[in-house]
Amino acid sequence: MDRIPILRMGRFLLVTIQIDLYDRLATNLESDLVQMVNKTGARGVLIDISALSIVDSFMGRILGNIGSMSKIMDAETVVVGMQPAVAITLIELGLELKGVHTALNVEKGMELLQEKIGADDLDDPDEDSAE
């Protein structure tokens, strides 16, 4: 069974979707991500969709679900790299992608996540406090 890999980077989880998804793959990603947030205690999820040539209503709903589920688990979600044609199509389709933050690229997305959880920087359990 195909799976989209989820990478952990400090307090964040990174997902880069490199292939066009069929529905089962997208729902698997949704449940895998929520479980990973739980397991790792991640505070942020970054999803790069720059390689996706389309986002239809199903994929849009999955992205929204990931955002809402992560939120309940105390993690922020940011979707980055949407192609302009995809953005135009999504709005015309009637999807506004509420519930997730968006950023132009991975770099800006990371900045946004840092900002969102910046206040909690001090009590990061992964921080090496040894002198």
Add this chain to the structure above:
Amino acid sequence: MKIVLNKDAMLIVKEQDVVPFRNRVKEYAVKIGMSLVNQTKLITAASELVRNMLKYGGGGQTLIEVITQGRDSGIRLTFIDKGPGIKNIADAMKDGFSTGKSLGLGLPGTKRLVNEFDIKSVVGEGTTVTILKWKHG
């Protein structure tokens, strides 16, 4: 008058068939020189309809046609399923209406993405949806 230049058929029986179908549609759209935005709209519309066909009709037959009319050219897609049919098409075309668990954007959203949209359904026999996207539409 619309003239069919090229006709291609593809059977959709499982979820995984959706990706090659979308790719095939893209190939034809690229071939006639459709802009990227229109390609994306067409493929997104196709993706919505093919999902409906799988979800409600248990799969079915698709047709991809290259159409010309005067100096314009476009892609026409037909989705034929032998599912239960749609009882009330007017309801199904409303934003936010769904008998399933979706957002109900599928049909009305799809209509907004294409130039021509036609749906015919007979309860107990099946549903046929035809969409057309002009190259410069």
